[in-house]
Amino acid sequence: MAGKFELYTDESGMHRFRLKASNGSVVVTGDAHESKELCLKSIESIRKLAPYAQVQDHATAPA
Template identity: 80%
Template sequence: MAGKFELYTDPSGVHRFRLKTSNGTVVITSDPHESKEQCMKSIESIRKLAPYAQVQESASAPA
């Protein structure tokens, strides 16, 4: 089974999404969105851009 995007409204009333792996591990949690439509646009952006995203390794973890 593939991963899934899970849409939800957080306790402060803003829309967010999580991307979960097939075993339920959360790999992405979105920034807050004012509307469900904005949230869906962010999901579509990730779907379109992720195949072209580069992997960049850094020497150390950010401070």
């Protein structure tokens, strides 16, 4: 089973989404949006851009 985006309304009434992995763990939580439409646009942006996203490793090596 693939991951899924879940839309929800937070405590302040703002629209948000979370991306859950197939095991149910939350991978990403989106920013708050005034409208559901803006929230859906954010999801679409992630879907379009994620295949091209680079990985930048900023971790420091253990001493």
